[in-house]
Amino acid sequence: MVLRNLDAAYNLARWLLGNDADAQDAVQESSIRAYEALHTFRGSDPKPWLLSIVRNQCRNRLRGQARLIPLDEGAGEAPGPSPQDMAIRSWEGESVRDAIESLPLEYREAIVLRELEDMSYKQIAEVAGIPIGTVMSRLARARNLLRECLSVSEEAK
Amino acid sequence: MTCRQCLQLLGPYHDGELTDVERVVELEEHLEACPDCSRRFEELKAVSGAARQQAPYYTAPPELARRIAAPRRSATPWRWAAALTAAAAIVAIALLIRQGQNRLSGDLVADHVRSLQARHLFDVASSSRHTVKPWFQGKLDFSPSVPDLSGAGFPLLGGRLDNVGDRPAAALVYMRARHVINVFVFRGPSLERADRLDGFNLAEWSTEGLTYAAVSDLNQPELVQFAHAFRSGSSD
Known part of the structure; x- marks a missing residue:
């Protein structure tokens, strides 16, 4: 089950945690959790169930990191782009990636699940453990933030 | 608006x-x-x-699949490979069981009902296991156990070729009083369970890579008793 959805699990973890090493650890930990919790799985679609485990695993990790290094937000492999850098970029891969990375966690996760994983609102609701109405409003908010972020760079070009 | x-x-x-x-x-x-x-x-x-x-879609690095499938401790290569295969099998089997359980029960009950409605219970009608068992030879790529359970009160009536889902299956027909018991034998997920669907009882078990599924309108305790008798009868 985990191996079949490995790319989806990794992609979500990579987006939520921001680096490869943590993402790999989180997915490995999730696969163990998934196996242990297999008896709780009901239904026919294991993907949202598995991704909800990955999501919770990532959140636990972020919470742990926040306690250890409170001011580490965004400082992963490379320093984040300065506002000037952001402004001169067009809607290219890099700026889109930066824009999504700059979103607060719950909006980022909504975008990743909807746009990259192509999940339905119902599936996203299952992954995030929220009502469908909340999925709708989070996604709307996330897209508005993205649009603002990308428009700033567009206008300044 | x-x-x-x-x-x-x-x-x-x-x-x-x-x-x-x-x-x-x-x-x-x-x-x-x-x-x-x-x-x-x-x-x-x-x-x-x-x-x-x-936006980039981050595909999993190959080593991650290995990490997940591999055992924690380092081991000799063949052990490592065996463990990897075993882990993959466990994952695959678990998935099959969870996903397929409901559908499987549905297929089995449908097959059972069809066999009764179409009055096509047997391709080979015989109460002798020495007739029924060899009949499947060359028709399937496996050989089902066909124990003689007349002593336990479940006489054999015969057998036929059938399908469970899209898998070829041997169907063995036993009887208890006026209740027909179909035992479907096929290559399927390893499982051990009892189920009930649409008024029919199911008892399933696995031996030697084959799934045995008994379906009947017989009550659950007697069907479980049948399953026990079948399994212990198979080992003679």
């Missing part, structure tokens, strides 16, 4: 999540008439499209 309502529904509309046809029509009419909302919709499409096309 007001602009405010329209903007609220734009996302679900764009994502194909707006299923109310009347709302869709209203929204499309509004979009045609309202340049502001129409512009917002174009922006939404652009943002969504940019995320889909420009």
Whole structure:
């Protein structure tokens, strides 16, 4: 089950945690959790169930990191782009990636699940453990933030 | 429709999540008439499209699959390979069981009912296991156990070729009083369970890579008793 959805699990973890090493650890930990919790799985679609485990695993990790290094937000492999850098970029891969990375966690996760994983609102609701109405409003908010972020760079070009 | 309502529904509309046809029509009419909302919709499409096309999809590095499948301790290569195979098998089997359980029960009950309705219970009618068992030779790529259970009160009536889902299966027909018991034998998930569906009882078990599924309108305790007798009878 985990191996079949490995790319989806990794992609979500990579987006939520921001680096490869943590993402790999989180997915490995999730696969163990998934196996242990297999008896709780009901239904026919294991993907949202598995991704909800990955999501919770990532959140636990972020919470742990926040306690250890409170001011580490965004400082992963490379320093984040300065506002000037952001402004001169067009809607290219890099700026889109930066824009999504700059979103607060719950909006980022909504975008990743909807746009990259192509999940339905119902599936996203299952992954995030929220009502469908909340999925709708989070996604709307996330897209508005993205649009603002990308428009700033567009206008300044 | 007001602009405010329209903007609220734009996302679900764009994502194909707006299923109310009347709302869709209203929204499309509004979009045609309202340049502001129409512009917002174009922006939404652009943002969504940019995320889909420009944002990286991080595929899992190959070593991650190995890490997940591999045992914790280092081991000799063949052990490592065996453990990897075993882990993959466990994952695959677990998935099959969970996903397929309900469908499997449905298939089995449907096959059972069909066999009774079509009055096609046997391709080979015989109460002798020495006739029924060899009959399957050359017709299937496995050989089912056909124990003699007349001593336990379950006489054999015969056997036939059948399908469970899309898998070829041997169907063995036993009887208890006036209840027909179909035992489907096929290559399937390893499982051990009892189920009940549409008034029929099911008892399933696995031996030597084959799944045995007994289906009958017989009551559950007697069917379980049958399953026990079958399994202990198979080992002689």
